[in-house]
Amino acid sequence: MSESQTDVLVVGAGPVGLMLAGELRLGGARVVVAERLPAPTTQSRASTLHARTMELLDQRGLIAELGEVARDDTGHFGGIPLPLGVQPSRYAGLWKVPQTRIEEILGVWATGLGAEVRRGCELTALDQDGAAVTAVLRDQDGSTARLRARYAVGCDGEKSTVRGLAGFEFVGTAAGRELLRADVAGIDVPNRRFQRLPRGLAIAARRPDGVTRVMVHEFGRPAAARRAEPDFDEVTATWARVTGEDISRGTPVWINSFGDASHQVTRYRRGRVLLAGDAAHAQMPVGGQALNLGLQDAVNLGWKLAATVRGRAPAGLLDTYHEERHLVGSQVLSDIAAQATLLLGGPEVEPIRSVMSGLLELEAVRDRLGSGISGVGIRYPMEDAGHPLLGARLPHAELITEAGASTTGALLRSGRGLLLELEPRSSDREDLRTVARGWADRVCAVTARPRPGDRAVATRALLARPDGHVVWADGGERQLRGALTRWFGHPLPT
Ligand SMILES: Cc1cc2nc3c(=O)[nH]c(=O)nc-3n(C[C@H](O)[C@H](O)[C@H](O)COP(=O)(O)OP(=O)(O)OC[C@H]3O[C@@H](n4cnc5c(N)ncnc54)[C@H](O)[C@@H]3O)c2cc1C
Numbered sequence: 001m002s003e004s005q006t007d008v009l010v011v012g013a014g015p016v017g018l019m020l021a022g023e024l025r026l027g028g029a030r031v032v033v034a035e036r037l038p039a040p041t042t043q044s045r046a047s048t049l050h051a052r053t054m055e056l057l058d059q060r061g062l063i064a065e066l067g068e069v070a071r072d073d074t075g076h077f078g079g080i081p082l083p084l085g086v087q088p089s090r091y092a093g094l095w096k097v098p099q100t101r102i103e104e105i106l107g108v109w110a111t112g113l114g115a116e117v118r119r120g121c122e123l124t125a126l127d128q129d130g131a132a133v134t135a136v137l138r139d140q141d142g143s144t145a146r147l148r149a150r151y152a153v154g155c156d157g158e159k160s161t162v163r164g165l166a167g168f169e170f171v172g173t174a175a176g177r178e179l180l181r182a183d184v185a186g187i188d189v190p191n192r193r194f195q196r197l198p199r200g201l202a203i204a205a206r207r208p209d210g211v212t213r214v215m216v217h218e219f220g221r222p223a224a225a226r227r228a229e230p231d232f233d234e235v236t237a238t239w240a241r242v243t244g245e246d247i248s249r250g251t252p253v254w255i256n257s258f259g260d261a262s263h264q265v266t267r268y269r270r271g272r273v274l275l276a277g278d279a280a281h282a283q284m285p286v287g288g289q290a291l292n293l294g295l296q297d298a299v300n301l302g303w304k305l306a307a308t309v310r311g312r313a314p315a316g317l318l319d320t321y322h323e324e325r326h327l328v329g330s331q332v333l334s335d336i337a338a339q340a341t342l343l344l345g346g347p348e349v350e351p352i353r354s355v356m357s358g359l360l361e362l363e364a365v366r367d368r369l370g371s372g373i374s375g376v377g378i379r380y381p382m383e384d385a386g387h388p389l390l391g392a393r394l395p396h397a398e399l400i401t402e403a404g405a406s407t408t409g410a411l412l413r414s415g416r417g418l419l420l421e422l423e424p425r426s427s428d429r430e431d432l433r434t435v436a437r438g439w440a441d442r443v444c445a446v447t448a449r450p451r452p453g454d455r456a457v458a459t460r461a462l463l464a465r466p467d468g469h470v471v472w473a474d475g476g477e478r479q480l481r482g483a484l485t486r487w488f489g490h491p492l493p494t
Contacts, residue, residue: 001136001144001145001146002145002146003145003146003147003148004032004145004146004147004148005147005148005149006030006031006032006116006147006148006149007024007029007030007031007149007150007151007309008024008029008030008031008032008149008150008151008152008153008305008306008309009031009032009034009133009135009147009149009151009152009153010024010031010032010033010034010115010152010153010155011033011034011123011135011152011153011154011155011156011161011162012033012034012035012036012154012155012156012157012277012279013033013034013035013037013040013103013107013117013119014103014155014156014157014277014278014294015099015102015103015106015277015291015294015295016155016276016277016278016279016294016295016297016298017033017035017153017155017156017276017277017298018033018103018106018107018109018110018115018117019106019110019295019298019299019302020153020155020276020298020301020302021033021110021113021115021117022060022106022109022110022113022115022302023298023299023301023302023303023306023415023466024115024302024305024306025110025113025114025115026060026113026302026303026306026414026415026466027302027303027305027306027307027310027415027466028306028310029305029306029309029310031115031116032115032116032118032147032149033110033115033116033117033118034118034121034122034123034135034137034147035117035118035119035120035121036120036121036122036123036156037119037120038119038120038140039119040100040103040104040107041100041103042100043100043254044098044099044183044254045099045100045285045291046099046285046288046290046291047096047097047098047099047288048094048095048096048097048287048288048291048292049094049095049097049102049288049291049292050084050094050095050288050289050292050373050374050375051084051087051089051091051092051093051374051375051376052089052292052296052374052375052376052378052393053291053292053295053296053375054089054091054095055089055090055091055376055393055396055409055468056295056296056299056467056468058090058091058396058407058409058410059299059409059412059413059467059468060109060413060415061410061413062105062106062109065105065108065109066095066097066101066105069095069096069097070095070096071085071093071094071095071096072084072085072093072094072096073085073086073092073093073094074094075094075287075370075373076193076194076287077287077335077339077342077356077360077369077373078286078338078339078340078341078342078343078353078356079193079194079196079201079339079342079343080342080353080356080357080360081360082360082366082369082370082373083366083370084370084373084374086366086370087370087371087374087376088376088395089374089376089395089396090396090409092374092376094288099291102291118137120139120140121137121138121139121140122137122138123135123136123137123156123161123162123165124136124137124138124144124161125165126152126161126162126165126166126273128152128166128271128272128273131150132148132149132150132272133148133149133150133151133152133272133273134146134147134148135147135148135149135152150272150308150309151272151273151274151305151308151309152166152272152273152274153273153274153275153276153301153305154166154273154274154275154276154279154280155275155276155277155279155294155298156279157277157278157279158278158279158282160275160278160279162273162275162279163265163275163279163280166270166271166273167270168265168266168267168270168273168275169265169266169267170263170264170265170266170282171263171264171265171266172261172262172263172264172282172333173261173262173263174223174259174261175223175259175260175261176222176223176259176260177217177221177222177223177259177260177340177344178217178223178224178257178258178259178260179201179215179216179217179257179258179259179344180215180216180217180230180234180235180238180255180257181213181214181215181255181256181257181258182213182214182232182235182252182253182254182255182256183211183212183213183252183253183254183255184211184212184213184214184247184250184251184252184253185210185211185212185250185251185253186249186250186251187212187214187247187249187250189204189212189214189243189245189247190204191204191205191206192204194343197242197243198347199218199219199241199242200216200217200218200219200221200238200241200242201215201216201217201219201242201343201344202214202215202216202239202242202243203215203216211253212250214235214239214247216235216238216239216242216243217242217343217344218238218241218242219344219345219346219347220346221238223259223260224257226257229255229256229257230255230256230257231255232248232252232255233248235247235252235255236248236250258284258285259284260284260337260340260344261282261283261284262282262283262284262333262336262337262340263281263282263283264280264281264282264326264329264330264333265280265281267322267326268280268297268321268322268325268326269318269319269321269322274301274305274321276294276297276298276301276325277293277294277295277297277298278290278294280297280325280329281293281329281332281333283332283333283336284336284339284340286336286339286340286343287336287339287373289332289336289373292375293328293329293332296325296328296375296378297325297329299467300321300324300325300467301321301325302466302467303415303465303466303467304317304318304320304321305318305321307442307488307489312442312488312489313489314485314486314487314488314489314490317487317489320380323381324380324381327380327381328378331372332372335369335372335373342356376393378392378393379391379392380469382471384475384479387459387470387473387474387475388458389457389458389459389462389470389473390470390471390472390473391469391470391471392469392470393468393469393470394408394412394418394420394457394462394464394468394469394470395408395456395457396408396409396456397450397451397454397456397457398450398451398454399411399448399449399450399451399454400448400449400450400451401446401447401448401449402446402447405451406448408420408456408457408464408468409468411444411446412464412466412468414444415466416442416443416444416466417439417442417443417444417463417464417465417466417487417488418443418444418446418463418464419432419433419436419443419444419445419446419461419462419463419480420446420447420448420457420461420462420463420464421433421445421446421447421448421460421461422447422448422449422450422457422459422460422461423447423448423449432445432461432477432480433445433447435477435480435481435484436480436484437491437494438484438490438491438492438493438494439484439488439491439492440492441492442488442489443463443484443488459473459474460474461473461474462474463480463483463484463487465487471483471486471487472484
């Protein structure tokens, strides 16, 4: 069996694996992506990007690639309307991008940066020792090859092989209820957002191409134990029982079902093996959060793992991936479970829905739920959380730098950290560029003037990680040195 070597093996070229591959390359790691499918899937899946994910794409210069994108202001929480266009982000709202397009863009970006994507290549075995992981990869022609990598990351989806082979503990609850979903041509039913009828929940949305996506759940009906997707007769019979309408003369284009199962691994890392995306957390795809959560995992992990394989990571850096993303994941899964109850529960949940509708009239409640769904409210725990920006993401701001007009997002594009000092400088402070000189290979130091009237960054100086989260703001030089060392390792001699 032939054997090759790399820094990181990413298993799965779905959206999360491709995003991670690009991030690893930006950080200077060699990466091989092994993907079982010979060609990208054309299957219809997620279609919504939320504000934080759009910000991350902006940080990597990928927004223009999306082209014209339709945007909605209103999302929902368990089917109760929730305004998301008001979140404090340049990209507030819901952006309608098919998952196939996202994968295409990320694939071109990651391979352009030098990631090697091997298609038709399935991981069949994985072992780890103190120095590396050893993977066995099977090609379409049945031949196998061994790959040694310093680390492996399972981005191989809900049924993750990596998770099983590396012995991760995946805990949670099995599906109790399910929604049947079908894209149907040749039917004419009223559009419905989340219509609760006496016998169940019905959703229908007619697309410009004339195909209607219907989703239906019959109250009290348990999730079926399925080996295959439901057939069209099951969908039409359920639709008829719930709505009284006959859609059986339509032509099904695609049928699927999804339940309210909720699982998360107890640790995102086991030695040299890590998980991201659906491999780490499985949830009902409600409100488009599954995909967004996974892409955000990838951006959190990429720079940390790249620094680790390049021998530049400070102690404990890689473990912050679990600490930060497990926490966010469990909060999102808990919110999704609450939404599943509100959506799929029968008449018995009406009093709770009524209380929730009342609470959603309060701005603080809309803010708490909206900042979670959009991802803009994520604030990672920091030792010192005195400044409101610490742990939070660097907001969008229009700036004028020595090189001309720029934005906070554009300044993060190199994938390095960012030390941003806003003019006028404090006269009592040592030049921050001098302080950060020993980290110049990992942190880009920029002095800038905010565009007149732009007050988005409420601080005089800050340090952001490559994923855009702020780890120092307006502290003294000693704290800045501490933050640089804590997140970027020791300085090089200058
Ligand atoms: C039918 C369907 C409908 C969905 N609808 C929605 C929706 O409406 N809204 C929403 O937000 N989310 C939806 N989702 C979920 C969303 O698509 C996922 O959250 C998203 O794809 C997760 O991305 P990922 O990269 O983690 O995993 P995936 O996209 O699942 O990618 C994993 C990749 O790993 C590959 N792989 C698996 N095992 C191996 C192996 N052993 N070796 C090599 N490669 C391997 C797979 O071929 C796949 O390409 C849906 C998912 C499905 C399947």
